[in-house]
Amino acid sequence: MSLVFKVGEHSVIGPRPRNEDYVTVVTPSESQQAIKGALMLVADGVSGGAGGAEASEMTARSISADYYATPETWTIQHALDKVVQAANLWVLSQARKDSKMAGMATTLSMLVLRGQRYVLAHVGDTRIYRLREQSLQCLTTDHVWDRPDMRHVLKRAVGLDDQLTVDYAEGLLQAGDVYAIVSDGVWAALGDAEIHRGLMLYRSPQMVAEYLTALAVEKGGQDNASAVIVNIESVGQDHLTDMLADALSLPLPPRLAVGSQLDGFTVTRVIHDSRLSILYQVKNSAGQLFVLKTLQPSRADDKQSCEALLNEEWLAKRVVSQCVPQILPLTLDQRSALYYVMTWHEGSTLQQRLDAGHHFTMNGVANIGQDLLRGLSMLHRLNIVHRDIKPANIHIGSDTRLRILDLGVALNPTLPMPEQMENPGTPSFMAPELFAGQVADRQADIYAAGVTLYHLLTRKYPYGEIEPFQSPRFGEPIKPSRYRPEIPAWLENVILKAIARKTEDRFETAEEMLLALEHGELKPVVIPRTPLIARxxxxxxxxxxxxxxxxxxxxxxxxxxx
Missing domain, CATH: 1.20.5 (Single alpha-helices involved in coiled-coils or other helix-helix interfaces)
Known part of the structure; x- marks a missing residue:
């Protein structure tokens, strides 16, 4: 079931010479609404500034456009904050460039509806109300000075300050809820009791919006009056669960042999056959090679594994980068079974090179580290934690491009996390805090990248090899120069900083570690010596x-x- 709602909007100029309010309602396509939701907002330009109307209109337009251009892997709040902060800087820049626009600013109240939840963002003195079971509640707080003679003066607004603090809140939707976003020209003229009565007066949200704005002017309101009214008719499922429900009904394919065909793909060889999944090299009718990933037929009744495969496909589709294999956009109508297809790249994984006896040079490892950290920084900017960085999941193609493989256990707030994936990874590459039960974050990926570089150079592990189900104790790491004395000090220090036991001693971001590798001995990383008393x-x-x-x-x- 999808979220169903009706929305109405209206804005009147009132006694003012021009309308400085701006109302925006965006109801995108069903597929995009399932990811990003529907957005409604009211922006009220500050009347004291010459550019109030310009500030409200451009803020509303830029936010509504930029929000839907943000990565789909970002949470709603994170995406809203990014676009609001950008709009704030734009308004400030316009005011500084044109003296006639000095003081231009706008209030902003936004509501995003998706699946079962709402998210609101608010700054200024526009308000968001909710009528639930005949009880009216104001969900926002006015950002005005708490003095009787200054309650019309804003403390916060878009364009007032370089550092903008936005109020965010979220909650569950209920069928029958009515949400109202109104400018101060409405709520100040009517009061909560009159707004309450107006919301219950008509079933049509458009009629309610027109009634409230007209009544505000009739009651002697001295400002522009704007309102957006939303009636929730039925609540949807979780956005991702709703999207993948149909895909879960697909059966797993039987075990395929070389020459077998499935939906127009012909199997050319079996790449990987593990306890959980199977990867086939396949070709289409044009002879192009791809990789088809599915689960073992014995997992047909394992709902969690099927959901994990679909989650992996959903997430990988949203990572458009040369750092990862790209997913072939197949619709459900083009598939008769549960699988997904990604691009094929000639080459080998770092683990395959190690198994073949490849000797990694210092420059080679430094270059691999730079490419790996570029890929990790890209994933982290998309709010994705890989959680299983290791040589077996890093591929070097015949085009010399490094690609990060296997997002099967990647963590992203947009995706539900199956219980079986709470602490995944390969033990020898897992950060110490993960063994204490902490959830993996970007620091854990940086640690795994450091262990990977260490292992490429030495074929050993800094804290010794860790077996599954072992509860290791982490002492001081063995320096890689013990096994490879020719390792330069700057490279050793970069690796030692990445694999530090404490997260605060590691690189803060993948970009920071990348810079350390790029600068090399020109700006070497200094590792503080651990005092004897601490050791x-x-x-x-x-x-x-x-x-x-x-x-x-x-x-x-x-x-x-x-």
């Missing part, structure tokens, strides 16, 4: 107690011999 894991008072004990023993000895 012994004894706090200062314990050392003082030990020293005091030895001093007392010496004194006792001297007393006995004198």
């Amino acid at each position: 012994a894991r004894l706090v200062k008072w314990q050392w003082l107690a030990i020293c005091s004990l030895f001093a007392n023993l010496i004194l006792i000895y001297l007393l006995f011999i004198t």
